Amino acid sequence: MCHNVLQDQTIFQILLRIDADLAARTQAGRCACGGALHRADYPRKPRGCLKAARAAYSSRFSFCCSCCRKRRTAPSVRFLGRRVYLALVVVLMASRLTARTPGTQTLCALIAVPRRTLQRWRSWWVQDFPLTRLWQAEVACILPSVSREDLPQSLLVRFAGPPLEALLHGLLLLTPLTTRT
Numbered sequence: 001m002c003h004n005v006l007q008d009q010t011i012f013q014i015l016l017r018i019d020a021d022l023a024a025r026t027q028a029g030r031c032a033c034g035g036a037l038h039r040a041d042y043p044r045k046p047r048g049c050l051k052a053a054r055a056a057y058s059s060r061f062s063f064c065c066s067c068c069r070k071r072r073t074a075p076s077v078r079f080l081g082r083r084v085y086l087a088l089v090v091v092l093m094a095s096r097l098t099a100r101t102p103g104t105q106t107l108c109a110l111i112a113v114p115r116r117t118l119q120r121w122r123s124w125w126v127q128d129f130p131l132t133r134l135w136q137a138e139v140a141c142i143l144p145s146v147s148r149e150d151l152p153q154s155l156l157v158r159f160a161g162p163p164l165e166a167l168l169h170g171l172l173l174l175t176p177l178t179t180r181t
């Protein structure tokens, strides 16, 4: 699935639509001071992005308060915090590493993810992700428990539906980690 998804425009379009929706909700929420939120998107240089989607993925939805100028960035299924690689790539490539699927190296070369970066993602999934509040609130209560060793694959397989749907659910679950609170 990994190879196909990362080269298929469909998922990139779906994720963009979800992000636009999350952004609209963020903007409707207004600032804590009561001020209106105006668009002030962040420029991004997304890695692992399909060429055809690059223009649409070169910024992240963010807002600035019209009164106090405080920033509010919308949660995202496209960008996992400040990572330069798209969330999609971080999830898929790390699952592939977990699954020890033959051909991982070929795929890494294809979208140019250095081996070191992959190892860093892997240790984030296994060591850091289980320490997040999100894990405590959403994942720790899943029974039977999700294996930490095989993250993120062990989490994705818990979502019902075809792999693409499971992937979308996984990315949505991660959205609280994509903004600073």
Ligand SMILES: [Zn+2]
Binding pocket: 031, 032, 033, 034, 035, 065, 066, 067, 068, 069, 070
């Ligand atoms: Zn404000």
